Each structure stands twice: as C-alpha cells, then as structure tokens.
Amino acid sequence: MAALGNQGTVTEAAGFNPEDDSKRLREAMKGAGTNEATIIEILAHRTIAQRQSIKEAFKRSVGKDLPDELRSELTGNFEKVVLGLLMPAPVYDAYELRNAIKGAGTDEACLIEILASRTNDEIRALRTCYKTEYDRDLEEDICGDTSGMFCRVLVSLLTAGRDESTTVNEVQAVQDAKELYEAGEARWGTDEVKFLTVLCVRNRNHLLQVFEEYRKISGRDIEDSIKREMSGCLEDVLLAIVRCMKSKTGFFAERLYKSMKGLGTTDSILIRVMVSRAEIDMVDIKAEFLKMYGKTLYSFIKVRSNCHQSWFLKG
CATH class of the missing domain: 1.10.220.10 (Annexin)
Structure with missing residues (x-):
C-alpha cells in the first residue's frame, strides 16, 4: 500500500503535443543511425498516458506501430527500456x-x-x-x-484479496503475533500456512502492529524469524511481503542497490524497477536510497551501470 504523498520523477509534460513528439521520433529514426538523445528527451519525460497518445499519433501519421519501429532501430538494454516505457x-x-x-x-x-x-x-x-x-x-x-x-x-x-483498509484490530494483532510465534520459533518445524494466512491477507497498518507485538513476544524481528524458519524462495517471498509492508520505497531501494552492488549489474531488475516505479514513487525511492546507503541513486547508477536509467532521476 503506497504511502500518501508518494510521487514519481516522471510527471506530465507541459504543452504536450503528441503529433509533434511523433514527428520528432520519426525523424530521430530516419536515415543511417538513430538519434538516441531525442528518444530519451521525449519518452523519458512523458507520462505513460502521454506515451500512449504518442503511439496513437505515430500510427495515424506513419501507418506503423511505434514499438515495432523502435525495435528495428534499437538493441540491448536501451531497447528494453524504451519498449517498457511504451507499455501501460x-x-x-x-x-x-x-x-x-x-x-x-x-x-x-x-x-x-x-x-x-x-x-x-x-x-x-x-x-x-x-x-x-x-x-x-x-x-x-x-x-x-x-x-x-x-x-x-x-x-x-x-487473488488480490488483501484487506486494504487502515483498521487495526489490537486484540487480533496480538493473537496473530502469538500464532506466528507458535507456528515458528516456539515449535519443532514450521506451520508455514499460518505465515501465509497472516502475511498475505491482513492490511498494512494491522501487520505493522503484528510485527511490533511479535517482537515483544519473541524478542526478535519478524524478518529474523523468517530467515531462521524458512529457506529458498519461500523465505524470499515472505521477506519481500514484510519489507513491502514496512516500507515499499525501502524495498525497491534495496532491490536497486542489490542489482548493482558487487561485480556486474543485474540489468533486468534495474530496468524493471526504474520503468515500473518512475511515475509512482521514484522520488521517494531516491530519498530512501540516499538514507539507506549514503549515496545518491543517480550517482550509483552512473558509476555501476551502462543502462539508460539515470534519465528518470532528474525529476
């Protein structure tokens, strides 16, 4: 559940004219070579809705699909980013x-x-x-x-069945925390279904209270217990749920950091997070990244990746 006030680095372009943008993109792809700077200037600074209008204008004026034309002109990660930007x-x-x-x-x-x-x-x-x-x-x-x-x-x-209200049932939160403890730390083996029932169904505010109660009962953070009790993909998905409940922007900041730290860059993660969050909460992710790692996301990407991801961060 996104916190109120979240905002993206990509916002509606003032004086937007899809016909003009379509014409400029067409010219950027004419002749030998492709003017990547023009493609970046336009597509990285238009909202998803505006990009759909550009696609429609391009098809009207050229009789071809813009994604197909770009696919024939671009390669590698640049192509992946640009095509991702054009999708709702x-x-x-x-x-x-x-x-x-x-x-x-x-x-x-x-x-x-x-x-x-x-x-x-x-x-x-x-x-x-x-x-x-x-x-x-x-x-x-x-x-x-x-x-x-x-x-x-x-x-x-x-199933998209999570309670998305903001109601916290104090008695239920204590009970949920107790049952999670009894399903994991307090027994031999783990009742994994109980973790599913609580973590996949309860609303965010309620779960934050459950996590507090769990610490009181067990003396551990819920994440530490999941790491002790689970393994593999089950551990990964339950940790992801907990971290998204605690801070969705923190979750994505960590995803970005881990995609770039060490040798090489996991470009697929970097591209997906940047494209999918640019219009939603990238401003908040940038702030969280700086707080968590002491570096700006922009500088981290510029140093560690050859992807065209820093486009989004100027907003």
Whole structure:
C-alpha cells in the first residue's frame, strides 16, 4: 500500500503535443543511425498516458506501430527500456511475468518482486492483461512453474484479496503475533500456512502492529524469524511481503542497490524497477536510497551501470 504523498520523477509534460513528439521520433529514426538523445528527451519525460497518445499519433501519421519501429532501430538494454516505457503499467507487469515464466527455468525473483509489491487493483489489472496479451491464465502458468508453499503464497497474492483498509484490530494483532510465534520459533518445524494466512491477507497498518507485538513476544524481528524458519524462495517471498509492508520505497531501494552492488549489474531488475516505479514513487525511492546507503541513486547508477536509467532521476 503506497504511502500518501508518494510521487514519481516522471510527471506530465507541459504543452504536450503528441503529433509533434511523433514527428520528432520519426525523424530521430530516419536515415543511417538513430538519434538516441531525442528518444530519451521525449519518452523519458512523458507520462505513460502521454506515451500512449504518442503511439496513437505515430500510427495515424506513419501507418506503423511505434514499438515495432523502435525495435528495428534499437538493441540491448536501451531497447528494453524504451519498449517498457511504451507499455501501460499492467501490460508491462504482465510482460515481465510472462518472461519470468516462459522458457527454461523460472525467474522467481521477478515473480516475488511484482506480486509482493502491487496493490489489489494492480494485480487484478495485470492478470487481465496477461490473459488478453498471451491468451493464458497467469495462475495456471505460475502453478506450472513453481511448487509447494512458495506456489501457494504466490497464488494467495494473485487473488488480490488483501484487506486494504487502515483498521487495526489490537486484540487480533496480538493473537496473530502469538500464532506466528507458535507456528515458528516456539515449535519443532514450521506451520508455514499460518505465515501465509497472516502475511498475505491482513492490511498494512494491522501487520505493522503484528510485527511490533511479535517482537515483544519473541524478542526478535519478524524478518529474523523468517530467515531462521524458512529457506529458498519461500523465505524470499515472505521477506519481500514484510519489507513491502514496512516500507515499499525501502524495498525497491534495496532491490536497486542489490542489482548493482558487487561485480556486474543485474540489468533486468534495474530496468524493471526504474520503468515500473518512475511515475509512482521514484522520488521517494531516491530519498530512501540516499538514507539507506549514503549515496545518491543517480550517482550509483552512473558509476555501476551502462543502462539508460539515470534519465528518470532528474525529476
């Protein structure tokens, strides 16, 4: 659940004229070579809604799809970023989930990132887009590619059934914390279903209270207990849920940091977070990144990645 006041670095361009933008993009792709600076100047500084208008204007005036034309002109990560920018948010989420599932292997981290962080409305929209775009059922595809309790947690998140009110039931919060403790730290083995029931269903404010009560009862942070009791993808998805409840912007700041620290950069994570959050809460993610790591996100990306991601951060 996004905090009130969240804002993106990409906002509506003043004096927006989709026909003019379409013409400039067409000229940027004419002849030998491509004027990448013009593509960046336009697409990185228009909202998703404005980009849809540009796509429509381009098709009217040229008789071709803008994404297809850009795909033929661009390569690598630049192409991935630009094509991602041209997709409405639920279409982009569906596209990323499809890529995470299809082919050999599964990108579990992508499934976790998207499903643990989206609102009920966002999950319903991406499920619909997945069906429309690929004529496949997302739940069936996820069940075909994952298993066990990890699969059950993802399916629970896919139902978009989380309470999104702000009500905190103090008595229930204490009971939930007690049951989580008894399901994990206080017994031999772990009752994983209890973690699913509480973490995938309760609202954010209630869960924050549960986490406080849990610390009082167990003497540990809920994250520490999950790390002790779980492993693998189940541990990863439950930690992601907890961190999104505590601070969604902190969750994404950490995702960005981990995608770039050490040798090499996990460009797929970097691209996905930057594209999907640019218009939602990137200003807040930038501030959280600075607070958590003592470096600006802009400087970190410039030094550690050759992606065209720093476009979004000037806002």
